[in-house]
Amino acid sequence: MTLHPDRLFPADERTRAIAREIHRNTADLPLVSPHGHVDPRLMSENRPFPDPARLFVVPDHYLTRMLYAQGVRPDELGVPSATGEPSEVDGRAIWRRFAEHYKLFRGTPSKLWLDYTFAEVFGIYKDLGPDTADEFYDHLSARLAEPAFRPRALFDKFNIEVLATTESPVDSLEAHAALEALPGAGGRKWGGPGGKVVTTFRPDNLVEPDWPGWKERVERLGEITGEDTSTFDGFLTALRKRRQDFIAAGATCTDHGNRTAITIDDPAKAAKIFHKALEGKAHFGELWEFPALMLVEFARMSVDDGLVMQLHPGADRNHNKWLYEGWGRDVGGDIPSSNDYTIGLKPLLNAFGNHPRFRIVLYTLDETVFSREIAPLAGGYSAVFAGAPWWFLDSPEGMRRFREAIHETAGFYNTAGFVDDTRAFCSIPARHDLARRIDASYLARLVAEHRMTDAEAAETAIDLAYHLPRKIYGLEQ
Amino acid sequence: MTLHPDRLFPADERTRAIAREIHRNTADLPLVSPHGHVDPRLMSENRPFPDPARLFVVPDHYLTRMLYAQGVRPDELGVPSATGEPSEVDGRAIWRRFAEHYKLFRGTPSKLWLDYTFAEVFGIYKDLGPDTADEFYDHLSARLAEPAFRPRALFDKFNIEVLATTESPVDSLEAHAALEALPGAGGRKWGGPGGKVVTTFRPDNLVEPDWPGWKERVERLGEITGEDTSTFDGFLTALRKRRQDFIAAGATCTDHGNRTAITIDDPAKAAKIFHKALEGKAHFGELWEFPALMLVEFARMSVDDGLVMQLHPGADRNHNKWLYEGWGRDVGGDIPSSNDYTIGLKPLLNAFGNHPRFRIVLYTLDETVFSREIAPLAGGYSAVFAGAPWWFLDSPEGMRRFREAIHETAGFYNTAGFVDDTRAFCSIPARHDLARRIDASYLARLVAEHRMTDAEAAETAIDLAYHLPRKIYGLEQ
Amino acid sequence: MTLHPDRLFPADERTRAIAREIHRNTADLPLVSPHGHVDPRLMSENRPFPDPARLFVVPDHYLTRMLYAQGVRPDELGVPSATGEPSEVDGRAIWRRFAEHYKLFRGTPSKLWLDYTFAEVFGIYKDLGPDTADEFYDHLSARLAEPAFRPRALFDKFNIEVLATTESPVDSLEAHAALEALPGAGGRKWGGPGGKVVTTFRPDNLVEPDWPGWKERVERLGEITGEDTSTFDGFLTALRKRRQDFIAAGATCTDHGNRTAITIDDPAKAAKIFHKALEGKAHFGELWEFPALMLVEFARMSVDDGLVMQLHPGADRNHNKWLYEGWGRDVGGDIPSSNDYTIGLKPLLNAFGNHPRFRIVLYTLDETVFSREIAPLAGGYSAVFAGAPWWFLDSPEGMRRFREAIHETAGFYNTAGFVDDTRAFCSIPARHDLARRIDASYLARLVAEHRMTDAEAAETAIDLAYHLPRKIYGLEQ
Known part of the structure; x- marks a missing residue:
C-alpha cells in the first residue's frame, strides 16, 4: 500500500484534474498550527x-x-x-x-x-x-x-512554521522558556522567526469553580503574579498580568472551552459569584454563570492586549461516567450536544463585536450552527471568524460540509483557516495534508461548475492554507 | 420501463463501476429484517x-x-x-x-x-x-x-432469512405460535433456522398511562402472566415473565417509541407514579416522566435477559388532529420534532452504557443528531449502536447523509445495519435493494477517492448488509 | 470573462448533459416573482x-x-x-x-x-x-x-410576468394605483394580464406592539378604513377591510415575519393583550404572544378571503446593536437562530391545516427543519407548502440541500417554487437563472442515477419554475 497521489480528490476526472492543480500550490507550504495540544516539553526536552x-x-x-x-x-x-x-x-x-x-x-x-x-x-x-x-x-x-526521529528533528522535517501549544495561566511556562533559550537548530533559532513554538492562554480551570482544585489554582495565580487573588479585582489584575507573561512566551491567542456560548456582561455579578465561590457558597446556577461572565471579562482584556479569543463550546465533558471514574479526563468520554451562538453571544458582541482591535474565532461541535449562526455572525461582525471544523468534524466529510455551509454566506475570508487541534505531534503533517486536499477539492468543484475561475481558486487555496491563519491568529509578526 | 441495473449508483463512470462491483457481492445475500411491522398473521394464515x-x-x-x-x-x-x-x-x-x-x-x-x-x-x-x-x-x-403470490410463497421467493414483527406484551402471540407449529414449507421448517419469523417486545402501550385503555392493559398483563399488576413490583415481574414468553417466540429485541430520549433512573419514583396513574391521579408531568423512568427499568431487564433495546423517539404522534379524529392512529398524521440524546440518555448510559451484556440501538427522526450525538455515543459506549436511517430518512439521500454523518466518527462497525421498518410486506425486497445500492455507492466513493481499498469496501458491504444486523440484533444463533 | 453556458451544472459529463437538456426547457420561461421587496414606485415613477x-x-x-x-x-x-x-x-x-x-x-x-x-x-x-x-x-x-435601462423597460426586457411587492396595511398603495392607471407599455397593459405588479399584505408593524410607532399605525389603520381600531373587534374588521383593498391592488398573498413560528388560537386573549398594549400596559410575555395570536387571526381571515399566507420566522432582528443604532433596520444586522415549526404551528394547523381553501407557505432560516419538520408538514397537510430556501440559503448549496432534504418526503409538488425575495430589481433575472440551473442540476442527478426519467424531469422542471408558483401563490387568474 502506498499513498495514492490523488487521495481525497473528487472522482470526477475533470474536477480531479482541477483539484490536483490547485493542490500543487499548497502542498509544500509551511505548516501553520495556531491551535493544538502538543506538550511543549516534547520540544524542549527533545527526548x-x-x-x-x-x-x-x-x-x-x-x-x-x-x-x-x-x-x-x-x-x-x-x-x-x-x-x-x-x-x-x-x-x-x-x-x-x-x-x-x-x-x-x-x-x-x-x-x-x-x-x-x-x-x-x-x-x-x-x-x-x-x-x-x-x-x-x-x-x-x-x-x-x-x-x-527526535521531536525537534521531526519539527524541522515537517516544515512547521508555528506550533501553538495550550497552557493554563498557572502553568510555569518553563518549557517555553527553555525553548526560548535554545540555540539555533538546523540553521534556525528556536523560538525565533522561521519556526517557533508559542503558547496559548487557556484559563478554563480558573473559571469553573466546581473543577476540583479551583481555589488552590486561584491562590497559585496570586503567587505567580504577586497579586491578591482573594478579591475579584485582584483576580482580574492577576489574569491581565499573566497574559503579558504569555504574550512574552509568544502567545497571540486565548482559548476557551466553555460548556456553552452563553455570555453575560455584568462585572458586578461576576465579582459577587467569585467571592461566594471562594467561600464555597455559590449555588449551581451561579457556577454555570461564572464562565459566561468571565468570557466577557476576557473579551475586555483582549481589546486591551490584542490576544485573539478562541471559543469552542459544546462538549458535555466526562459524559461516560465509567470512563471518567476509572481513567479520568480527556480519554474519550466527552459527547457533544446542541448549542446556540446567536442569542448566547449577543452580550459579548454587543460590547465588542465591531471593535477594530477585537477578534474571536468560533468553533463548534454542533454543525447545524455552521449555516444558521456561525456564517451569518462571521459575515456580519468584523470581530468574528469561523473556526475550522473541529473534533468529530475534522474529517473529509466534516470539512466539506463546513465549506458548503459557511462559504456562501461568509465567503472564504471570514474563515480562520485550518487548525489541527492535536496532541499527536506525529500526525500534524497528515492532518494538514488532509485539510489542504479537501479545500482543494471544494474549490475545484466551484471551478468545474464555473462558479470561480482557476486563478481565484489558486489564490484562495494559498490564503486558506497559509495567509489566513497567520493573519487571523496574529502570527504574522 | 424496466429497472435499470445501475439505478441509484453515482453517475460518475469511475465510481459507478466500483459501486457495481461492490454491490455484486451483496445483491443476493439473504434479507435480514430485524425491525418491522408486518402482521404475523399474514404468514400464519397465508391467505x-x-x-x-x-x-x-x-x-x-x-x-x-x-x-x-x-x-x-x-x-x-x-x-x-x-x-x-x-x-x-x-x-x-x-x-x-x-x-x-x-x-x-x-x-x-x-x-x-x-x-x-x-x-x-x-x-x-x-x-x-x-x-x-x-x-x-x-x-x-x-x-x-x-x-x-401467497405470503409464505413470497417469503421464500424474497429470500428472507429472518423477519421480526412487533407485538405488545398483551398480544397473544398466537400467530407466532401457529408459525412455530407449521410443518416445513419449501424444504424449510417455519420458525426454525434458514427462514424464520420472530417477534419483538414493544411495551409502549403499557408505559404511557394516558394512552386510552392503559389500565385495562395493565390488568390484562396480570392475567396473562398470573402476576398481581396492581403493584409496581408485580408489574415489573409480569413484564419480566412476559419477556421470557417473547424470547420463546424468537424475540431477540425490544422496541421503544418514546416521545423523547429522556431517561430517569429512579425506581421509587416510577413506583409512585405507577400507583397514582392506576388511581387516575398522576398529573401531566408525571405522565411524561413515566416512560422515561420505564426505559431504565427495561434496560435493567435487558442486562438480565439479553434482549437488545431499540429506541426511536421524536415523533409528535397524531399531530394532524383532523386525521386522528376522523381516521385514528398510524395514518400519516405524525410529525417529527427536534430531539436530544446526549443529555437525555445520560442516566441510562451511566447505569448500563459500558455493560458487556447490554446493547441499545438508537434511531432518530432528527438527522441533526447523526453527527452531533449518535455517532459520538455509538463510537464511545460499548452498548450503543447507530440504527439505520428510519422513517422520513429511509431514502437515498437520507441514507447517504446518514453514512456521511456517522461513519467518520463511529466507523461502520458501530452501526447496526439496515432495517426496513415496514408494514408493507411486498416492499421488503425493494427496500433492501435500495439500501444495499446506497451503501455500495457510498463505499464506492470512498474507494474512488482512495480513502478505502476495494477489498475493504467489498468486505464492509457484506458486513453492513448481512453480518452486522445478525450480530447486533442477536440473530446469529 | 463571459458567463459560461454550463455554469452551475454538475461537473460530471453525463449529468451535465442531462442538466443542459432539462434547463433548455425552463431557461426562457417568463419570471414569476411572488415574494419580493422591490419598491413599487420604481415602476410607477419609472425614473x-x-x-x-x-x-x-x-x-x-x-x-x-x-x-x-x-x-x-x-x-x-x-x-x-x-x-x-x-x-x-x-x-x-x-x-x-x-x-x-x-x-x-x-x-x-x-x-x-x-x-x-x-x-x-x-x-x-x-x-x-x-x-x-x-x-x-x-x-x-x-x-x-x-x-x-429605465425600470419599466427592464421589466419588459426581463420577461417578468408577475412581480409581487410587499406593503404594510397602512401603506397608501398609491404606487400600485398609479401602475393600475398606466396605459399599456410595449403592447401590454400595466397591472393587467401578461405582466403585472401586485402588492402583498404584510402586517408585521401592526402586530408587534413594541415596534416604535405601533399605536399611531393602529390609529392610522382606523382612519384609512373608517373603523374604530381602539377596540380589538374594530382592529380585526379594519384589517379585513384593508385586505380587500390589497386584493383590489392585485394581492394574492400575505407575508409574516414573526420572530418564531409559535401560534396561539385564543381570540379572547388576543383582545385582552391588544387593549393592554394600547394602554402601554402589556408586559414582555404578552408582547411576544400577540404576534402568535394574530397569526391565527390572519389564518382565519385567509380562510374567508383566500389570501395565501407566507410565514418566514427565525431572524433575531437588529442583533448587531452597533449597526442598528448607527444605521437602522435592514442593513445586515439580523442573525438567524434555531426554530421549531412542529409544536409551534400545531394550534394553527389544528384549526385550518386541512381546510380546502387555506394555504400557508413556510420558509426558514434554520435548514435543520427542512427534512425534520417542513417536509413532513408539507407532505402531510393539504394547506402547507414548503417555501423556497430563503435569505442565507438562497444559494447554490442552500438550494441543493433544500431539494435533497425536502423532496424525498414531500415530493416536488408540495414545494411552492422559487422566490427571489429581493430589493435589488436588476438582480431578478440572475436569481431566477441561478435557481433554474440548480433545480435542473438536481433533477439531472435523479435522472443520471435512474431515479426519474428524462420526461418526468423535463416536466417537473417546468412545473417548478413556472406552474407551481403561479398555482400556489394564487397567480393563475
Missing part, C-alpha cells in the same frame, strides 16, 4: 518518543474510544488508571490489540492520518493488521531510536 | 392478499399522506373511518385515484419501492399512470389470486 | 436608476455586511446614518471601495448574481476589481442614463 503503542495508541482518544465502543477496556490498551488499578504495560501487547481492531477505522480520518504517518514519516508501505502488527512495531521502534 | 388497492395503497401512510397533502380525503382512498363514516369500498376506484396522482411521487423512495415491486415481484414493466391504472389493477389482481 | 453605487451597493445588505465583516464601516459605503452622522456621498468612491473588496465574494451567490447582471443586463464582459472599477462605473453610468 526520543516512547514505544509505538505509547506514541500512537495510548494517548489518542480518537483511537481508544473506538476500541472501547467495541468492548476493549481502557486498561487493555494501557490507558493509565485514575484509581491505581493496573493497566497493560507491554507496548507490543497493546499494539497487537490495536492492530487486530484496525479494521474498525476503515475510511475514518484516524486511519487516513495514521496511514499517512506510517508511510510518509516512517517509511512503512504496508497495511496494518494482525499479520503485520509485529513488523510495524519493530520497524517503528527502530526508527524512533534514531536521532532523525 | 391471498386482498385487491391491489388494499394491498398497496390503503394501509401505506407514506402513500396516503402524500395524497392528503394534495387535498385527496382519506375516505376517498378507502382508509377506514374511526367514526363510522363511510369510506370508498371499490378497490378499482381507489387504485385509479392513486394512479392519477402517481406523479406526486416522482423521485421519492415510495415510487422507487413500488416500481421495483411491480417489476421484480409482479412482472409489470410499464409506468403506472391514469392510462395504465386498469391494466395494472387487472394484472396485479390476477397474480394475487395465484398460489405463488 | 432612471441612480449611480451604480446607489443602485448596486448601498441598498444591498448582502454586500455591505460582507464588507463590515472585514472592517469597512457603513458610512464609508454610503449607508445613510440613523443618527445624522455624515456618510460617503461620492458614488465613485463607494464603488471603488466595493471593487477593492470584491474578492471577498468569490464563489458566493452575490458575486454570481452581480456577474450575471453586469454581463447579461449591462453588457460588461470583464472581471470587476480595483483595476476595472472606474471602467465599470463609467460603463454602468452611461447605460443607466439610457431609456432602455
